[in-house]
Amino acid sequence: MTDKPAKPIDDKQEYTPLAKRFLWADSSSAVERVIFYLSVTCTVLFVLDFIIHRHAYAPGEGIPGFYAVVGFVAFTLIVLGAKQLRRVILRNEHYYSPFSVDAENYPDAGLDKQQYQSSVDDTHDVKREGG
Amino acid sequence: MSLLAPPFLYLLAAVLIPVLGSRSRALLLLLVPVFGLISLLSYGYGNHLVIPMLGFELTFVRLDKLSQIFGIIFSIAAFLAAIYAWHVDDKIQQMATLVYAGSAIGGVLAGDLITLFLYWEATAVASVFLIWARRTPASYATGMRYLIIQVLSGVLLLAGLLLHYNDTGSIAFDHLGLVSLGTWLIFIGFGIKCAFPLMHNWLQDSYPAATVTGTVVLSAFTTKMAVYALARGYAGTEILIYIGAIMTLFPIFFAEIENDLRRVLAYSLNNQLGFMVVGVGVGTEMALNGTAAHAFCHILYKALLFMSVGAVLYRTGTSKASELGGLYKTMPVTMVCCLVGAASISAFPLFSGFVSKSLILDASVSNGYYIVWFALVVASAGVLSHSGIKIPYFTFFAHDSGKRPAEAPMHMRIAMIITAVLCVFIGVFPGALYALLPFEVDYKPYTVSHVLSQMQLLCFALLAFVFLMRNGLHPPEERGVNLDSDWVYRKLAPGLMPAIVNAIASTVTSAQSSAKDAVVSFTRRVAGISRPGGILSVNWGVNSMVLIVTVMMLIVLLFNFS
Numbered sequence: 001m002t003d004k005p006a007k008p009i010d011d012k013q014e015y016t017p018l019a020k021r022f023l024w025a026d027s028s029s030a031v032e033r034v035i036f037y038l039s040v041t042c043t044v045l046f047v048l049d050f051i052i053h054r055h056a057y058a059p060g061e062g063i064p065g066f067y068a069v070v071g072f073v074a075f076t077l078i079v080l081g082a083k084q085l086r087r088v089i090l091r092n093e094h095y096y097s098p099f100s101v102d103a104e105n106y107p108d109a110g111l112d113k114q115q116y117q118s119s120v121d122d123t124h125d126v127k128r129e130g131g
Numbered sequence: 132m133s134l135l136a137p138p139f140l141y142l143l144a145a146v147l148i149p150v151l152g153s154r155s156r157a158l159l160l161l162l163v164p165v166f167g168l169i170s171l172l173s174y175g176y177g178n179h180l181v182i183p184m185l186g187f188e189l190t191f192v193r194l195d196k197l198s199q200i201f202g203i204i205f206s207i208a209a210f211l212a213a214i215y216a217w218h219v220d221d222k223i224q225q226m227a228t229l230v231y232a233g234s235a236i237g238g239v240l241a242g243d244l245i246t247l248f249l250y251w252e253a254t255a256v257a258s259v260f261l262i263w264a265r266r267t268p269a270s271y272a273t274g275m276r277y278l279i280i281q282v283l284s285g286v287l288l289l290a291g292l293l294l295h296y297n298d299t300g301s302i303a304f305d306h307l308g309l310v311s312l313g314t315w316l317i318f319i320g321f322g323i324k325c326a327f328p329l330m331h332n333w334l335q336d337s338y339p340a341a342t343v344t345g346t347v348v349l350s351a352f353t354t355k356m357a358v359y360a361l362a363r364g365y366a367g368t369e370i371l372i373y374i375g376a377i378m379t380l381f382p383i384f385f386a387e388i389e390n391d392l393r394r395v396l397a398y399s400l401n402n403q404l405g406f407m408v409v410g411v412g413v414g415t416e417m418a419l420n421g422t423a424a425h426a427f428c429h430i431l432y433k434a435l436l437f438m439s440v441g442a443v444l445y446r447t448g449t450s451k452a453s454e455l456g457g458l459y460k461t462m463p464v465t466m467v468c469c470l471v472g473a474a475s476i477s478a479f480p481l482f483s484g485f486v487s488k489s490l491i492l493d494a495s496v497s498n499g500y501y502i503v504w505f506a507l508v509v510a511s512a513g514v515l516s517h518s519g520i521k522i523p524y525f526t527f528f529a530h531d532s533g534k535r536p537a538e539a540p541m542h543m544r545i546a547m548i549i550t551a552v553l554c555v556f557i558g559v560f561p562g563a564l565y566a567l568l569p570f571e572v573d574y575k576p577y578t579v580s581h582v583l584s585q586m587q588l589l590c591f592a593l594l595a596f597v598f599l600m601r602n603g604l605h606p607p608e609e610r611g612v613n614l615d616s617d618w619v620y621r622k623l624a625p626g627l628m629p630a631i632v633n634a635i636a637s638t639v640t641s642a643q644s645s646a647k648d649a650v651v652s653f654t655r656r657v658a659g660i661s662r663p664g665g666i667l668s669v670n671w672g673v674n675s676m677v678l679i680v681t682v683m684m685l686i687v688l689l690f691n692f693s
Contacts, residue, residue, distance in 0.1 A: 016538075019463040025528050026457075035597055042594050045587045055580040057496040058504055067508075067584045071591035072598075074512040079599055082387035083606045089614040090388070096621060099272035101340040102391070102612050106448055107267060110342055112218070113448050114537035116461060 042068070136180055136192055137167040137202060138240065138250070141209075141233020148226045156225050157217050163229060164210035167236065171202045178242050187302060190242025196569040197423065201239040201359045203567065204427045205232065207553075208351035208434060215438055215546035216344035227260035228348050235352035239359045243302045244292040244317070247360070251288055251324075254353055255281030261345030262337055270340045276621075277337040281353075284323035291316030307364040318365060324357035325408065326401050328377050332617035334401055335385075339393040339450070343441040346393055350400060350437050351430045358407045358426055367414025372495070375412055376506040378405030383513035385615060390608055392440045392450045392522055396433065399476065399518045402510060403429045409507065410491040413498055416570035421490030423568050428483035428557055432475035435550040436522060439469035442539035442547070443526055452521070452608040457531035465539045466527040468547035475554040477519035478511060480585060483554045486561035486576045489585075493574075512592045519589075520596055525608055 012023065024030035049064040056062030093103040144163045148156055171194075180191035194202075209232040219225065234253035241247040255278060262274040294313030296302055307314045323330045334354070338346050365371060379402050386398035403425070410422030442465045443458060444450040459466045471482070478484035488511070496504040538544070557564050565572040599605040661667045 015460055016463055018467065019460050022459050022463065022466070025459065026531075038590065038593060038597065042590050045583065045590055048583060049587065052579060052583060054584055055578070057493075058501045061496075067587035068591040070508055071512050071588040072595045074509040075516055075592040075595035076599065078383055078509075078513045078516055079387060079595075079605060082384040083604075085384050086388040086606060086609075086613070090609065090611045091614060093610050093612055095612045095614075098269060099621070100336075100612070101265070101267070101269045101273060104267055104269050106343075106444060106450075107265060108448070110265065111445055111448055112540065114446055116535035116537065 135170050137171045138233045138237030140167050141229050145226045145229035148222055153220045160213040160225055164206045168206040189246045192240045193242030198239050200423050200567045202236055204430050205236045208430050211546050211550055212348045215347055215543055217542035219344055223260050224264045227257050230257035235356050238356045244304045245302050247304055248288050252285040261349055262341045264342045273337055273340040277333050280333040284320045287316050287320035309368055321357050321360045324353055326404055327374055329616050331401050332615050335394050335397040336617055338397040339391050343445045347434055347437045350433050354404055355426050361411045362419055362422055366411055371408050371412030372503055375405045375408030376503045379510035380506055386517035388606055389613055390451050390453050390610055392452055395517055396436055400433055406491050413494050415494055418494035420568040420570050420572055421494050424487035424490055424564055428487040431550055432472045432554050435472035438547050439465050442543050446536035447534055452525040453610050455526045455532050456529040459527040461535045462538050464544050468551045469523045471551040471554055473519045473523045477515040480582045481558045483557040485558055489576050515589055515592045
């Protein structure tokens with residue numbers, strides 16, 4: 001199947017109403033605001049832990065801030081640990097070729113690609129090939 | 132009537148596929164799960180369709196609350212997948228889907244181990260066609276690897292069942308426990324399909340290789356049939372608690388750095404299975420309720436996530452995070468559905484994962500498994516990282532890839548919206564799900580403690596994400612392949628093969644040449660003593676001949692003397 005005729009869609013007026021509601025994601029000031037709200041939420045949740053008595057089953061679970069610390073530290077360690085793991089196990093996309101689908105394109109026969117034209121430069125197309 | 136029993140209905144419909152037109156086939160795929168579910172619900176609890184065969188009594192429908200909930204969710208999954216795959220005009224995929232879904236339902240309804248084995252193998256053989264339907268040499272190779280491992284699981288089940296029958300004289304599929312070699316073999320057979328650590332790679336290898344719609348179908352059945360089988364046969368087996376805890380943890384790291392989003396979801400599926408396996412291992416009524424509930428919710432939100440990534444693949448031709456980003460602008464419905472799936476799997480309050488996962492966590496902590504419980508809490512933060520954030524963020528937001536794909540087709544949107552609504556419905560009204568669980572439920576997920584602790588965990592994990600992104604510590608999405616334990620049979624063993632073959636060949640060659648040398652030197656010697664002047668060429672006198680004959684006769688006489 002071939003791509004449908006392209007039509008320019010970077011005119012924001014052409015986005016559907018649902019998509020327009022998310023346009024803030026492209027504005028750095030709005031993202032800052034969201035992060036601010038998240039920080040406020042976290043602070044409130046942390047303070048609540050000192051006010052509300054949580055029912056605790058496991059040793060240590062009842063310490064105020066337990067879940068906050070575990071959430072932050074676990075997430076950070078997982079991401080940083082995964083990053084180290086990648087240094088060891090990342091290989092080129094063609095590593096298992098031709099016996100794996102990693103390096104092949106999905107066959108067009110099973111797709112219905114429809115792409116609107118975009119004015120944004122496709123600059124990041126190929127990143128570093130792993131190896 | 133018996134032909135309309137759920138598994139047979141699917142198999143009968145599969146036979147009709149070749150003779151039907153394109154749209155009637157799609158319609159058939161949609162209707163069979165509906166009638167299958169009606170048929171399932173029309174049976175009362177107990178054994179039905181007990182058919183004597185080869186001297187055994189095979190029970191094709193054993194209905195109790197445990198098999199019922201799995202039968203119901205399998206029917207729902209088959210129905211949703213049929214809506215999602217409405218555009219597919221491929222008899223092989225449609226037939227495979229029907230046989231596969233029917234066999235999985237047959238597997239959970241099986242009342243004895245022989246019937247279970249038949250359906251166990253049928254799911255393997257039917258499902259591989261959803262991978263081969265991609266129709267590339269690479270998918271053929273991947274499918275072969277998948278099939279070999281799936282059939283191995285079936286062979287272990289068969290071997291175990293024969294030994295078990297020999298030990299006990301029973302083929303009943305009830306609680307087995309790890310009591311003999313036979314039950315151990317069955318356990319390992321189940322474990323392969325359940326993707327136990329080091330037996331897991333078939334899952335991450337094959338699911339991203341299947342077709343857009345095939346992966347959605349695959350994600351629902353095989354592994355959850357194995358979870359059901361473990362819950363039926365090995366509830367309360369302590370080793371499962373630790374196996375499950377490891378399963379929740381290690382896939383997180385791989386999911387975090389994987390670039391193909393369908394493989395990220397496969398790792399995430401593996402991690403979710405870990406929660407269910409812990410529930411089976413704890414084995415109390417509450418824990419088994421947790422396992423069944425989590426399987427139910429998981430099938431829905433995992434299908435939803437595979438659907439949304441599949442829709443992106445369908446429109447853009449890629450599911451690689453490094454190639455995507457900024458798609459919310461033109462695929463907003465897919466994006467919102469993906470966010471619902473992400474919130475459900477991350478177990479945000481008011482979404483389905485929250486009401487099922489907490490049953491398992493509470494069951495493990497209240498039975499004193501504190502370390503395992505802590506592992507599950509850490510794993511919950513990990514789930515947020517790869518499924519909750521990575522999937523939606525790098526697909527629909529993050530840096531703009533410049534891709535402006537059209538929104539998913541109408542039928543895909545309908546399938547995703549229905550699934551998303553179910554995820555939210557279960558989260559808001561958990562009572563509906565709890566009523567289906569195998570045991571009486573006396574549990575309130577929405578307590579202040581519960582909601583507060585979960586929100587703290589998730590919000591602070593989100594804060595960690597912001598912190599890592601801001602400081603450039605979050606690993607970027609990179610193209611590439613990540614090695615896992617399948618490297619042993621995909622690279623190491625094939626790599627060693629030439630060396631082994633060479634070693635054997637050189638041993639054989641050197642043995643041959645030394646044998647040849649020995650023959651040659653022996654021949655030379657014989658030739659040497661037969662030459663004129665050699666010992667054999669000497670002219671012997673009559674006297675010496677008589678002497679030799681006498682000695683020989685004497686030897687014969689001595690040997691025959693007794």
